[in-house]
Amino acid sequence: EAQVTQNPRYLITVTGKKLTVTCSQNMNHEYMSWYRQDPGLGLRQIYYSMNVEVTDKGDVPEGYKVSRKEKRNFPLILESPSPNQTSLYFCASSWRGLAGVDTQYFGPGTRLTVL
């Protein structure tokens, strides 16, 4: 089954404790992306990757890191989480067509609470 998986689905942590949210896709997509979703603000892109070893900042990259060492995986790293990073996080992947980024396939989401 074609899918994007994220782990963990729920996480409660404390300020300053490093954490990693994993993302994996089995569709051989080149493009992968991380978003956060907050009430009234919609989905905001944190980082994206157009292929292995190619990453770039989205709208809200501060406080986050990513890596793309393999095509299927795109982990999101919070080196020192703060309460303002409490949010719902989505990973997504897609092909890139002639018109640019194509349909995004989203993971199930990770609800993160930073105390």
Next chain:
Amino acid sequence: QKEVEQNSGPLSVPEGAIASLNCTYSDRVSQSFFWYRQYSGKSPELIMSIYSNGDKEDGRFTAQLNKASQYVSLLIRDSQPSDSATYLCAVNPDNDMRFGAGTRLTVKP
């Protein structure tokens, strides 16, 4: 100024009516336009994609794109209670993706 603007709603329509959702965007170089549906607590899923000016129909859904006016819309005909969700407009201006804040639609039986 936000790059992708949507009416936040809520938009309420009776069952069987046409629901009209609108979106404007600021970046003229955008090539790809998408409508996603998101049920509460779930991840977004694609409803329609559109790349050229004009209308694109898929079942009860019609997407309309006007690049000159930087405007994209989604019409839902014969609205059903199961269409009640938040609808997200998305635009691909470069290699990034920009989403609107979403319009919450309620279809009343």
